[in-house]
Amino acid sequence: MFNLFKKDEVIPQSLVAYKWRCPDKIEVSIKPSKDGGYIVYVNDLPGCITQAESGEEIFEMVNDAIYTYWEIPSHYRPYMPTFIPPEELRKQLDIKIPEKYLKNPLVLQRT
Numbered sequence: 001m002f003n004l005f006k007k008d009e010v011i012p013q014s015l016v017a018y019k020w021r022c023p024d025k026i027e028v029s030i031k032p033s034k035d036g037g038y039i040v041y042v043n044d045l046p047g048c049i050t051q052a053e054s055g056e057e058i059f060e061m062v063n064d065a066i067y068t069y070w071e072i073p074s075h076y077r078p079y080m081p082t083f084i085p086p087e088e089l090r091k092q093l094d095i096k097i098p099e100k101y102l103k104n105p106l107v108l109q110r111t
Contacts, residue, residue: 008075015079021070022081028062030093038093045069055093059084 029041033051040062042048050065052058062085067077085095 010076010079015076018070018072018076019080021072022066024081026062026066026083028085030058030089040065042066042069055090055095058093059095 023044026045027043029043031039031041033039037051037053038055038058040050040052040058042050042062042065045066048065048069050061052061063083066083067080072080084090085093089095
Protein backbone atom coordinates (compact mmCIF):
# COMPACT_ATOMS: atom_id res chain seq x y z
CA MET A 1 0.00 0.00 0.00
CA PHE A 2 1.26 3.46 -0.86
CA ASN A 3 1.59 5.90 2.07
CA LEU A 4 1.06 9.58 1.20
CA PHE A 5 2.53 10.85 4.47
CA LYS A 6 6.13 10.86 5.62
CA LYS A 7 6.75 8.78 8.74
CA ASP A 8 7.46 11.74 11.06
CA GLU A 9 5.10 14.22 9.44
CA VAL A 10 2.76 16.03 11.83
CA ILE A 11 -0.78 15.82 10.46
CA PRO A 12 -3.04 18.59 11.82
CA GLN A 13 -6.07 16.33 12.28
CA SER A 14 -3.97 13.78 14.19
CA LEU A 15 -2.40 16.52 16.29
CA VAL A 16 -5.84 17.70 17.41
CA ALA A 17 -6.85 14.12 18.23
CA TYR A 18 -3.69 13.54 20.28
CA LYS A 19 -4.12 16.82 22.15
CA TRP A 20 -7.66 15.80 23.12
CA ARG A 21 -6.25 12.64 24.74
CA CYS A 22 -4.23 14.68 27.25
CA PRO A 23 -6.16 15.88 30.30
CA ASP A 24 -6.31 19.57 31.23
CA LYS A 25 -4.87 18.78 34.63
CA ILE A 26 -3.41 15.83 36.45
CA GLU A 27 -2.91 14.85 40.05
CA VAL A 28 0.18 12.95 41.11
CA SER A 29 1.39 11.32 44.32
CA ILE A 30 5.12 11.43 44.98
CA LYS A 31 6.71 9.02 47.43
CA PRO A 32 10.39 8.63 48.34
CA SER A 33 11.91 5.43 46.99
CA LYS A 34 13.74 3.03 49.32
CA ASP A 35 16.66 3.10 46.88
CA GLY A 36 16.74 6.91 46.72
CA GLY A 37 14.87 9.17 44.37
CA TYR A 38 11.11 9.19 43.98
CA ILE A 39 8.24 7.03 42.79
CA VAL A 40 5.51 9.05 41.09
CA TYR A 41 1.94 7.82 40.63
CA VAL A 42 -0.27 9.66 38.14
CA ASN A 43 -3.52 9.32 40.09
CA ASP A 44 -5.77 10.20 37.15
CA LEU A 45 -4.36 7.48 34.88
CA PRO A 46 -4.66 3.94 36.31
CA GLY A 47 -1.36 2.08 36.21
CA CYS A 48 0.62 5.15 35.17
CA ILE A 49 3.69 5.12 37.42
CA THR A 50 7.19 6.44 36.90
CA GLN A 51 10.31 7.03 38.93
CA ALA A 52 12.88 9.79 39.12
CA GLU A 53 16.26 10.25 40.75
CA SER A 54 15.81 13.97 41.47
CA GLY A 55 13.12 16.59 41.82
CA GLU A 56 13.93 18.02 38.41
CA GLU A 57 13.71 14.60 36.79
CA ILE A 58 10.17 14.20 38.16
CA PHE A 59 9.08 16.90 35.72
CA GLU A 60 10.53 15.09 32.72
CA MET A 61 9.42 11.61 33.76
CA VAL A 62 5.80 12.55 34.50
CA ASN A 63 5.42 14.12 31.06
CA ASP A 64 7.03 11.10 29.42
CA ALA A 65 4.76 8.73 31.38
CA ILE A 66 1.64 10.65 30.32
CA TYR A 67 2.67 10.74 26.64
CA THR A 68 3.49 7.05 26.76
CA TYR A 69 0.20 6.22 28.51
CA TRP A 70 -1.76 8.00 25.77
CA GLU A 71 0.51 6.57 23.03
CA ILE A 72 1.58 9.98 21.71
CA PRO A 73 4.21 9.49 18.97
CA SER A 74 7.52 11.21 19.72
CA HIS A 75 7.28 13.67 16.82
CA TYR A 76 3.94 14.97 18.20
CA ARG A 77 5.21 15.44 21.78
CA PRO A 78 6.67 18.95 21.26
CA TYR A 79 3.11 20.12 20.46
CA MET A 80 1.46 18.47 23.47
CA PRO A 81 0.58 20.20 26.74
CA THR A 82 3.39 20.19 29.27
CA PHE A 83 2.56 19.44 32.88
CA ILE A 84 4.51 21.11 35.66
CA PRO A 85 4.21 20.56 39.39
CA PRO A 86 2.52 23.33 41.40
CA GLU A 87 4.87 25.99 42.75
CA GLU A 88 4.53 24.77 46.35
CA LEU A 89 5.70 21.28 45.40
CA ARG A 90 8.48 22.64 43.18
CA LYS A 91 9.86 24.59 46.13
CA GLN A 92 9.52 21.64 48.52
CA LEU A 93 11.39 19.25 46.20
CA ASP A 94 13.71 21.93 44.76
CA ILE A 95 12.41 21.32 41.24
CA LYS A 96 13.61 23.73 38.59
CA ILE A 97 11.65 23.91 35.34
CA PRO A 98 13.94 22.81 32.50
CA GLU A 99 14.90 25.74 30.26
CA LYS A 100 13.45 24.15 27.11
CA TYR A 101 9.95 24.27 28.61
CA LEU A 102 10.11 27.95 29.51
CA LYS A 103 9.88 28.91 25.84
CA ASN A 104 6.59 27.05 25.25
CA PRO A 105 3.08 27.56 26.61
CA LEU A 106 2.61 25.43 29.72
CA VAL A 107 -0.40 23.69 31.19
CA LEU A 108 -0.27 24.02 34.94
CA GLN A 109 -1.02 21.03 37.07
CA ARG A 110 -3.46 21.76 39.85
CA THR A 111 -3.81 19.59 42.93
